[in-house]
Every structure is written in C-alpha cells, then in structure tokens.
Amino acid sequence: MTYCIGIRLNAGLVFLSDSRTNAGIDQISTFRKMMVYEKADDRFMVLLSAGNLSISQSVREILQLEKIDRGPDQPALTIWNAESMFDAVRVLGAAVRRVYQQDGPSLKAAGIDFNASMIFGGQIKGEAMRMFLVYSAGNFIEATRETCFFQVGESKYGKPILDRVLTPSTPLDEAAKCALVSMDSTLKSNLSVGLPLDLLVYREGSFRTEQMVCIDDQNPYFQMIHSTWGQRLREVFEGIADPVWDGSAAEHPLQASARYAPMGKISKPEDRIV
Structure with a gap:
C-alpha cells in the first residue's frame, strides 16, 4: 500500500508521496x-x-x-507534444490500457486484480494548471475549485486535515505543511505507508521547479511536524469539556434527543428490540 496527495491551488501545485511497498509483513521495500x-x-x-x-x-x-494516432495529417499525440493537460492525460489513459492489454489476462489467471490509480497534474504553456485522478481503466476525473485535492492509496487517515484546511486560495507553503500533517497522520495509523517521502511544490506559470525534497526520518522539519502535531492534538483534546450526563448546569449538556429514544435493553429471552 502507499499514500499520495496532489493539491491544486490558485498559486500552484503540491505533490507528496511515500515510498513503501509491501507484499506481506516480511517483504517490505522502498520504491x-x-x-x-x-x-x-x-x-x-x-x-x-x-x-x-x-x-x-x-x-x-x-x-x-x-x-x-490522430490521423494521417497530424503527428501522433504524446505527452511531449500535447497542447493541453487534457490531451496529456488521454495519453496516460492509453498507456494504462496498453498495460492492461499486455498483462491483464495473465494477472487475472493468477488471481491478481489489475489495480492501479494515479494522480497526474501540471501545466502546459498556453493553458492553466490542471490535475486529474486516473483509474485502473484509464478513465479520469479532473480537480475543480470544489475538490482541489486528490488522494490515492491509504487515504482515510489523512483526509480530515485536508478537508478542514485546504481551499483554492491556500498558500503553497501552508498547503505543503498540511500535506505533511496528513502524511504524518497516515504514518501513525498504518504500517503499510512509510518513509522516505517525496515532496514537490510547483508555482503557477514557472514550467519548472527546484522545490523538491526527499524526507527521511532524520529530516528536522518533518520531525517537528510529527512531535508538534501530536502534542497540539492532545492539548486541544484536553481542552474540550468532558460529557455531563445528568443535564445539570453544564454549558453543553449531553442531553437526550428530542426525536429519538435511547436504545432499549434486553433483560430476558423473550424481549425484542422492535
């Protein structure tokens, strides 16, 4: 398993991926x-x-x-001559389908699902930045202002912080920090995701980046993220009042629902809930 995040913002793009691959508890590798x-x-x-x-x-x-192939009068479409990211992701979809044609029957015969999902994003001169989520069939969907990030792999542990923080106007460095917190939450809860990490930040209109880093367990910034996020979560948790069951003079009593009765209890064999 793995975990990857792609974020599309007004200011640019952020990508983060782990590097753990496992085929069982005793076959863990880095790719x-x-x-x-x-x-x-x-x-x-x-x-x-x-x-x-x-x-x-x-x-x-x-x-x-x-x-x-685009016909006899045009050169074949590749990621290197595509005039839009939409055309480039079409080439990626074709590559996925080609691999399925080559390997799909053999994998099926061996009882292995054709399982691959990808995030593909960037910018081609002449158009805005775009980002896509590509499925195993080679089909894809595009990120929008309403959904400005995609995740693939073990996504559930790191999704809450992304949902709460990210908007299209989020600054790039803040989004990179958010992605690292999301990854740290996943690393904490799932052993199938692991270091080192690859982090890349792309600024809109630059068509290049030098903001790329490989993060291992000795990285001081990620060590700070790990310790600070855990500490602040505990502080916030401890700052929330405990539940008050009797409905007394609490600001937020744990009162019974006006619409639903509490669950019934079974005290003898013939009792029924409904």
Whole structure:
C-alpha cells in the first residue's frame, strides 16, 4: 500500500508521496512513487502512482513513449507534444490500457486484480494548471475549485486535515505543511505507508521547479511536524469539556434527543428490540 496527495491551488501545485511497498509483513521495500516530466519553458507534469507496483512501473515506462494516432495529417499525440493537460492525460489513459492489454489476462489467471490509480497534474504553456485522478481503466476525473485535492492509496487517515484546511486560495507553503500533517497522520495509523517521502511544490506559470525534497526520518522539519502535531492534538483534546450526563448546569449538556429514544435493553429471552 502507499499514500499520495496532489493539491491544486490558485498559486500552484503540491505533490507528496511515500515510498513503501509491501507484499506481506516480511517483504517490505522502498520504491518511489513520484515521476516528474519537465521541459523548460514549455511543460511541467507530475505523476503519482498507487496500487500494484508492476503495473505502475510499466505505465510510467510506456508513458514516455506512448502515442495516440490522430490521423494521417497530424503527428501522433504524446505527452511531449500535447497542447493541453487534457490531451496529456488521454495519453496516460492509453498507456494504462496498453498495460492492461499486455498483462491483464495473465494477472487475472493468477488471481491478481489489475489495480492501479494515479494522480497526474501540471501545466502546459498556453493553458492553466490542471490535475486529474486516473483509474485502473484509464478513465479520469479532473480537480475543480470544489475538490482541489486528490488522494490515492491509504487515504482515510489523512483526509480530515485536508478537508478542514485546504481551499483554492491556500498558500503553497501552508498547503505543503498540511500535506505533511496528513502524511504524518497516515504514518501513525498504518504500517503499510512509510518513509522516505517525496515532496514537490510547483508555482503557477514557472514550467519548472527546484522545490523538491526527499524526507527521511532524520529530516528536522518533518520531525517537528510529527512531535508538534501530536502534542497540539492532545492539548486541544484536553481542552474540550468532558460529557455531563445528568443535564445539570453544564454549558453543553449531553442531553437526550428530542426525536429519538435511547436504545432499549434486553433483560430476558423473550424481549425484542422492535
């Protein structure tokens, strides 16, 4: 399992991925899940992948060469000549389907699902930044102002902080901090996600980035995130009043619902709840 986050903001894009791959409790390996495609002053694209490692590695290899035929009078479409991110993600979808055609029947015969999900985002000169979530069938959906982030892999532990903090106007550094808190929450609760992490920040209109870092367990900023987030959560928790059951002079009594009665009790064999 793995965990990857892609965030699309007004100011740019943030990508974060872990690197743990496991095929059982005694077969844990490190494989990086982020690929960066950069052509200076023309296009910048990032691919994050989760799921079956052999599938995602094959897709990444094929993507660099994959072509979609556009007829006799036009050159074949690739990620390097696509004029929009929509066309580029179409090429990615074609690469996923090509891998399925090659490996899908063999995987099915071995009882293995064709399981891969990807986040693909970036900017091509002449259009705005865009980001997509790509499924195992090669189909995809696009991030919007209402849904400005995507997750793949073990997403449930890190989603609450993203839901509460992120909006399209969130500054890039704040979004990077939010993504790291989301990852730390996931690392704390799920052993199938692990260090090192790859973090990348892309600023709108730059078509390049130098803000890339690999984070291991010795990284001082991530150590600070880990200790501070846990401490502040405990402080907030301890600052919330305990429940008051008798409805006495509490500001927020744990009072009974006016609409629903409490659960009934069974005290003898013939009792029924309904």
